[in-house]
Amino acid sequence: MEIAMQPSANAPQSKPSAGVLFVGIDLGTSHTAIAASNGNRLAIDSIVAYPRDVISQKALGKDKLFGAEAWKQKHACDVYRPMQKGQVNYAELDGALNRDAARQQAAVRDLLQHAVSLAKPRPDDLIYGVVGAPAQASIHSQKALIEAARGILDCVMICSEPFAVAYGLQFLTDTLVIDIGAGTTDLCRMHGSLPAPDDQVTCSAAGDAVDRKLFELLKAAIPQATFTVNMIKQIKEKFAALAGFDEPIRVTLPVRGVPTEFDITAQVREAVESIVPEIVDNLHNLVAGYDPEFQAAMRNNVLVAGGGSQIVGLDKAIERKLNQLGGGRVARVQEPAFAGANGALQLAQDMPAEFWAQLDG
Ligand SMILES: Nc1ncnc2c1ncn2[C@@H]1O[C@H](COP(=O)(O)OP(=O)(O)OP(=O)(O)O)[C@@H](O)[C@H]1O
Numbered sequence: 001m002e003i004a005m006q007p008s009a010n011a012p013q014s015k016p017s018a019g020v021l022f023v024g025i026d027l028g029t030s031h032t033a034i035a036a037s038n039g040n041r042l043a044i045d046s047i048v049a050y051p052r053d054v055i056s057q058k059a060l061g062k063d064k065l066f067g068a069e070a071w072k073q074k075h076a077c078d079v080y081r082p083m084q085k086g087q088v089n090y091a092e093l094d095g096a097l098n099r100d101a102a103r104q105q106a107a108v109r110d111l112l113q114h115a116v117s118l119a120k121p122r123p124d125d126l127i128y129g130v131v132g133a134p135a136q137a138s139i140h141s142q143k144a145l146i147e148a149a150r151g152i153l154d155c156v157m158i159c160s161e162p163f164a165v166a167y168g169l170q171f172l173t174d175t176l177v178i179d180i181g182a183g184t185t186d187l188c189r190m191h192g193s194l195p196a197p198d199d200q201v202t203c204s205a206a207g208d209a210v211d212r213k214l215f216e217l218l219k220a221a222i223p224q225a226t227f228t229v230n231m232i233k234q235i236k237e238k239f240a241a242l243a244g245f246d247e248p249i250r251v252t253l254p255v256r257g258v259p260t261e262f263d264i265t266a267q268v269r270e271a272v273e274s275i276v277p278e279i280v281d282n283l284h285n286l287v288a289g290y291d292p293e294f295q296a297a298m299r300n301n302v303l304v305a306g307g308g309s310q311i312v313g314l315d316k317a318i319e320r321k322l323n324q325l326g327g328g329r330v331a332r333v334q335e336p337a338f339a340g341a342n343g344a345l346q347l348a349q350d351m352p353a354e355f356w357a358q359l360d361g
C-alpha cells in the first residue's frame with residue numbers, strides 16, 4: 001500500500017512563503033514529537049486523560065490532561081493512549097487504560113491539537129503539517145489521521161515515519177532505516193526516490209513487545225511481587241541492554257505492600273533479545289529483495305531509530321546477526337526522540353504545493 005506522498009486532489013494553488021508555520025509531527029504510540037519552523041520543538045508522552053466526573057474535574061481544574069501529567073492522574077481520569085495499535089492490548093495487562101473507540105478517535109484529535117499548540121503558532125498563521133505514520137499504515141488509518149487534523153492544520157501531508165527519519169538525516173540512497181517504536185518496528189529501504197510499498201515492512205517486534213515479554217517473564221519468576229506494565233516499561237527504559245551488564249539489574253517491587261529487592265538481569269536480557277530475530281529477518285528480506293548491485297551498500301548503511309534504538313547494544317546485536325548473513329554496519333540516530341519530527345519538518349518545508357491536502361473547516 002502506497003503511503004509515500006503523491007500529488008493531492010485538493011492541493012492548494014500555491015504554498016505561501018509568509019504567514020505560515022510549518023510543523024513536522026511524529027504521532028507515535030508512545031511519544032509525540034513536534035518540530036516547527038519557528039524553532040519550537042517538544043515531545044510528550046502520547047497519553048490523554050479526561051477527568052471522570054465533576055469532582056475530579058473541579059479538583060484538577062481542567063477537562064483534558066496530556067503526557068506525564070495525564071498518567072499521574074490516572075485514578076481520577078479516563079486515560080487513553082490514542083495511537084495504540086489494535087493488536088497491542090495493554091488494557092488486559094493494565095486496567096488503567098480505556099479503549100472506547102469513539103473516545104479514542106477524539107483523543108487522537110486532542111493530542112494533535114495539544115501538540116500543535118505546544119509549537120506556539122501565531123493566531124493568524126496558516127499551519128502546514130507533515131504527520132508521520134507507521135510505514136504500512138492502512139488507508140483507513142491515514143484517512144482517520146487526516147480527519148483528526150481537520151480544523152487543527154490548514155494543510156496536511158501524511159508520510160511514512162522511517163522515510164521522514166531518513167529524509168531529515170539526508171540518508172536517501174541505499175539506506176535501510178529501522179524505526180523501533182513502541183507498537184511497531186518499521187523498516188524502510190531508501191533508494192533515492194519515494195519508497196514504494198514493497199520497500200517497507202512493519203512488524204510488532206518493538207518496545208511494547210519487550211514490555212509484555214518482561215511482564216510475563218517476571219510474573220512467572222516472581223509471582224509474589226505486584227507490578228504494572230507501566231512500571232515494567234520504566235524499568236526497561238532505565239536498564240535495558242543487550243551487552244555490557246557491569247552489574248546485575250536489581251529492582252525493588254512490592255510484595256504484599258512491602259518493598260522487596262529482586263535480581264531481574266536474566267529476564268531483562270531475554271525480553272530484549274526476543275525482538276532481535278524478527279527485526280533481522282525483515283532486514284534480511286528487504287536487503288535480499290534489493291538490486292544485487294547495491295545490496296552491499298545498503299547492508300553497510302543500516303540506520304536504527306526510534307525510542308527502542310536506545311536499548312544499549314541493540315545496534316551491535318543486529319550487526320552481529322547480520323554478520324551471520326553476509327555482514328553489514330548498523331548506526332544509531334543521534335536524537336531518537338526527534339529524528340522523525342525533524343525529518344517531517346524538513347519535508348514540510350521542501351515539498352511543493354501539489355503534494356499538500358487542503359483541509360477546510
Ligand atoms: N532508554 C530506553 N531504553 C529502551 N527502550 C526505550 C528507551 N527509551 C524509550 N524506549 C522505548 O522506546 C519505545 C518508544 O519509542 P518511540 O518513542 O520511538 O515510539 P513511538 O514512535 O511512540 O511508537 P510507534 O513508532 O510504535 O508508534 C517504547 O517502547 C519505550 O519504552
Ligand SMILES: [Mg+2]
Nearest residue numbers: 028161181306
Ligand atoms: Mg515512531
